[in-house]
Amino acid sequence: MKKRIRLISSILSLFLISACNTVSKKVSDPEVEKPNILFVVIDDLGWSDLGFMGNPMYQTPNLDRLATESVVFTNAYAPAANCAPSRACVMTGLNTPRHGIYTVSPSTRGKSKDRKLIPTPNTDDLGEDFTTIAEVLKKHGYINASVGKWHLSDDPKTQGFDVNIGGTHQGHPKSYFSPYRNKALTDGEKGEYLTERLTIEAIQFMESNKEKPFFLYLPYYTVHTPLQGKKNLIDKYKKIVNADNRFNATYGAMVEAMDENIGRLLASLEANNLTDNTLVIFTSDNGGLASVSSQFPLRAGKGSYYEGGIRVPFMVKWPKKIKTPRKTDIPISGMDVFPTLLDVVKSKEDLELDGASLYPLLTENKALAERSLVWHFPIYLQSVNPEKDQAGDSLFRTRPGSVIRKGKWKLHEYFEDGALELYNLETDLGEQHDLSEVNPDKVKELHEALKAWRVKMKAPVPTELNPDYEPLAVK
Known part of the structure; x- marks a missing residue:
């Protein structure tokens, strides 16, 4: 009788272990299939500021190479022509009237005597009642980090991020060289360059979380003013730019330093065997500042709704799913990122978003339905x-x-x-x-x-x- 009981107990134990393993497998398998997501947003980088987009002065070999491995959108647009509203639109997938962030406060810019109308009041913060990309990905098992410029509230950790390095309401750095005077970033050694520091932090985050799906939102402060570059690169671009006032030597130095650090990120993915199943998105939050770098052949620059203020570089790399790198002239918006990532993780989240998913276009080269961008x-x-x-x-x-x-x-x-x-x-x-x-x-x-x-x-x-x-x- 005792042997029989022990036999039944052993069978029951094996059954429970098997059942637990089966349940565990069902929970973990979707995580294995979820790609890591590296979303890089450069600040004020113009459509015409990169080598693969035709810039004759600024040298961007790492991004040029990335472009040959990506789907490059030549008609990509920021949702707004300056920083805060564009970022709010991207993070929520909602156009500006939905969240009320139209500019970096206030809305009464310029002299009152020159304004015929009383402008709509501006909203300074992205309310916590809005659902962000990070909050949805968190539900799908992602660990989320924001490394760099947040600009939408005091702390991105209140809106779905587990890690915040360098992100506050601050719209630009007080200095690109340490000490940074940034309450969300400890100072490095004197003279440390901010773009390099954020890259180091980003790589450490990826390497520490390579065994789980991660979402790394990397909104660099560069190439926003103040214009501050590394001396050796400034000297280099003084010779390249010479007397051509369409370009700026210090800005060129910042662009090249940004490119060098994109190269370091991509090298880290490769070294950690993460390249194949990491979805990389690279773009800018708005057009380039025309007073610093000409956006020719586009008209105007940051702050304008002519093409130079809203058209931006945009590319996506995901070797596991995107088998054919290519260029496309289909118009897209930064608001398309949110619905695209919902499709990537097969989310059933019921959200009313203003963008469209690029997933079928990226993975199967299917055309988007005709639509207007507003x-x-x-x-x-x-x-x-x-x-x-x-x-x-x-x-x-x-x-x-x-x-x-x-x-x-x-x-x-x-x-x-x-x-x-x-x-x-x-x-x-x-x-x-x-x-x-x-x-x-x-x-x-x-x-x-x-x-x-x-x-x-x-x-x-x-x-x-x-x-x-x-x-x-x-x-």
Whole structure:
């Protein structure tokens, strides 16, 4: 009898062990299939600032090589033309009217006498009621780190990140050389370069978590002002740039240092056998600052809703799933990152997002459904360098308005006077020839679509006149 009991007990134990192993396998198998995600966002890097995008001055061999291994989007757009709103859109997958972050506060930029309208108030912080990419990935077993510029609240750890290195509400570094005076980053040795330090931190995070799926959001502070580069590279670019005022030697030094550190990241992935199943996304938060680096052939730069302010470099590498590196001219937005990552991890999260998943395009080269891309900016952003800004006037990089792109056509609407500008980007990438008068049907079509979008999004349109406005002051 005792032997029989022991036999039954042994069989039961084996069954339980087997059952536990089966359950364990079911839990862990999806984690094995989930790729690591390295999402690199450079600050203020322009569409025209990299070698593989045709820049003749700045040397970016690591990114040029990465481009040959990636799907490169030549018509990629930031969701907004400056830092905070673009990052809020990317992190939430929602366009600006949904979260109310339109600029780096306040919305009353420039002199009051030059503003015809009272602009829409700006929201400073991304509310914790918004769902972020990190929060969704965390539910799928990811460990998340934000290394670099956060700019949306005081601490990204309140919005889905497990690790925060260097991220505060701060929009740019006080110094690129240690001491940094950043409350979320301990100082290194005197003279340590911030871009290199963040890379070291990022590599340590990846190596420490290589046995589990990780999401590393790496929003470098570079190449945002203040312009501060390493002396040897500045000296190098002084000789390269020479007297060509379209380019800047210190900026070139910062771009090359950024490229060197991207090379270190990719080398670390390779050394740790992580390359094949790591999804790498590289982009910028908005267009380049025109007063620092020309975005030719695009018009204008950061802060403008002409192409130079919103078109950005964008590429994706994922060797396990993307078998054919290529270039594509399909227009996309930074808001597409969130829905894409939902597809990557096969999330069933029920979220209303404003972007579209790029997953079928990346993995199967399927075309995206035709859609319009829309930007809404009901505020003012003052001029930096009137000669290089290439704006509508010398006082502001942009005035309150909305913009829509559909196919090759792009329409700008300005709220102060109802002005409409129409451009054919296929034949006029530099937006030099306004076709609104010769193509009224296309203007009407796009304007109706834009107004319908604003109604759907409940997008605020400023109408209250500013009592301080002096029309004669506008030049």
